[in-house]
Amino acid sequence: MLTMGLFFSLTTPAGVVIGIGISSVYNENSCSSLITQGMLDSVAAGILIYMALVDLLAVDFMNPKVQSNVKLQVMIKFCLATGRRIDVTCCQVGLETLPNFSSLVSAHVVT
Numbered sequence: 001m002l003t004m005g006l007f008f009s010l011t012t013p014a015g016v017v018i019g020i021g022i023s024s025v026y027n028e029n030s031c032s033s034l035i036t037q038g039m040l041d042s043v044a045a046g047i048l049i050y051m052a053l054v055d056l057l058a059v060d061f062m063n064p065k066v067q068s069n070v071k072l073q074v075m076i077k078f079c080l081a082t083g084r085r086i087d088v089t090c091c092q093v094g095l096e097t098l099p100n101f102s103s104l105v106s107a108h109v110v111t
Contacts, residue, residue, distance in 0.1 A: 027033060057080070066072050 060066065060076065061073075066076065
């Protein structure tokens with residue numbers, strides 16, 4: 001437990017020090033930094049989805065009250081599917097408003 005607390009308390013200051021160290025050479029509009037940022041954002045989103053589905057929802061689905069009531073199971077699954085559909089629709093609308101990724105990358109490639 002002490003090791004976890006120590007690790008947790010040192011990661012943020014270490015990240016700040018690294019950020020300050022690379023701030024003078026970091027170009028936020030370069031192709032490699034945009035791809036790196038996109039990949040790290042994707043990993044973070046994947047971790048959030050995993051945590052939501054496995055750690056949070058699994059507890060709700062495995063509840064004895066839910067397991068013994070078919071109507072409640074159907075309602076929970078319907079709400080989950082509806083929320084997923086809303087989320088996907090919002091993401092599609094958000095992606096349509098963004099510029100084309102290939103043109104964004106090609107605009108930053110040095111020739």
